[in-house]
Every structure is written in C-alpha cells, then in structure tokens.
Amino acid sequence: MVPLTALLLATACGAVTAGGHAECTEIGTPVGIRVDVGHPDVTAVEIEVCRDGSCATPAVELRPASRAVESTCTGTGRDDSCSARSEPTGGRHGFADVPGLPTTPVAVTARLLDQSGSVLVEREIRVTPDMAYPNGPDCPAGGPQAGISVGADGSITEQ
Template identity: 70%
Template sequence: MVAARNLIADPFRPSGMWRRTWPLGVLLLATACGAIDAGGTACTAIGTRTGVSVDVEHPGVVSGTIEVCWDDFCATPGLELYPSSRVVGTTCTGASPDDSCSARSEPTEGKHGFADLPQLPVKPVTATLKLLDQSGSALVDRNIALTPEMVYPNGPDCPAGGPQAGISVGADGSITER
C-alpha cells in the first residue's frame, strides 16, 4: 500500500518538468516587470543585444568573421549568418486596435547576423569583415570605421539598453555603416 500512496501526486509538491522549470518562470516574471519613470512613462525590463549587426546582399556568401578594435583592444566575436527574408504582402481586417493583420514573407538571397560584443564602447571603432564563399575563399575582406550608438528599446524616454553598430554589404561588395 505504501507504493500506491507514493504514486498519488501531491499538488503542492513540484515534480518532473515543473520542478526543473519553476525557477525559470519566477525569473521571467520578475524580469518582465518594468518601472515607471518620473514622467509616467512605462519602461519594461526588455534586454538589448550589444554588438554589431551584419546584413549581406552579396551572392555566394555562406560564412563570415568579424574583428572589432578600439584603443589597444580587439575582439573577434562569433558571427553566424542566417538566410534573410522580406515582407511581400500584408492584410488587415480593419483599422481598429482589436482588428488583426497578417504578413507574408519570402526568402531573399541575402544573409544577416549579429556579433555579440558586451564590451562595445560608444565611440568610434574599426571592424574587419571577412565574408567567405562555399570553398572558403574571401569574397569580401574589408575594414570599416563604425560609430556604435546607444539603443533605446522602450523609446527615448526610458533608459538605454546598450550600444550597437551595423554593417550593410551590397551585392557588388560595397560596404556601408548603418
């Protein structure tokens, strides 16, 4: 009879997956709460990635590396490139906030990625971007001056989230700062 009693679930005792995930739920609940500044603006605790984004239109690019330097310091964060897409059609059932909208997307021939750099400063840096084809040959190998800027995920009336910079690579291999 003791074995049978142990099979009955106690609703107040976490078990199985709940026991492993409840700390995550508490953490998410705590971080989802925001603050209201003195002006009455609600500021959430949304996170912001700090680093350099890369958008590539150059055909044939399959991978890349980036090195970012400032002062006497250089960092080489990981840069994984993913297929890009674009919105090609939208529909909405109306114009009121309760109405719904949808968007249809299609893949492009481009790629995008983000190099996380938690220590990225808000001052000019130099980036060396290398983009490679399937055989490992360099299609693009260029230096570019970047000026990271603070990002405000909740708008300018809330605290900054961290600095970001961006690089765009055209189909012809041209590079511009975004």
C-alpha cells in the same frame, strides 16, 4: 484585496497607463554589430572589432534574410490584429555580440567567405555604435549597436 493584486500585476507586466502610454519594460538589448550581406557568394562572415588597442573576434551566424511583402489588418483598434507575408531576399543577416561596445568609433574588419572557406573580400570600416531604445525614445537605452552592410559588389558600408 484581489483587485489591488491584479492592478499591481498588470502594472508590473508593462500595462498601458491611463494616459495611453506603454510603461518601460526590462527587455534585453543585444550589444554588438548587425551584419547584412547582399553578396550572393558569401556563406560566412568573420569580423574583428578593435577599440582602444584591443580586439575581439565575435562569432557571426548568417541566416537567410526575408522581407515583408504584404500585410493586412482587421482594423485599427487595440484588439485588432495584423498579419504579414514574407519572402526571401536572397541575402543573409547575422549579429555579432560585442560586450562592452562603446558609443565611440570602432574599427571593424570583415572577411567575407565563400562555401569553400576562401576569402572573397576583406575590408576594414569604422563604425560608430548608437544606443538602442527597445521600448522607444521615452524609455531608457538598452545598449549600443552598430551595423554593416555588404553589397552585391563586395562593398562594405555602415548602416
């Protein structure tokens, strides 16, 4: 009885199947808009997301952005490990939770604020959210996401 119980527990936890494919987990997917800021003077972002005549103003908390600059691995096997070193990019990033975000175009107005709270840039952009697949394309979608990128010049583009 113990081997059967162990097998059921391993299967329930997303174990690798005999064919070598990972099973789909029930990992959560945040639904909303990613915000990446490369403008050096922006310390806060306010966004408004409008669709079908209604608007939402979700909170966006910006955090320092970083990128991987070096990585090393002990091998290529399942039990091997990898590590990476990161460094700050000078930019910031955040995420705005937007429950009910559709996969059709929405209008996003972004207000970029400096440290004193003054608006540096205010622009509207239309974005089309795509379904996110946190377990890969062979598993069910988790929910829609979109992204905007703010350039050092204040330009705002869809990611």
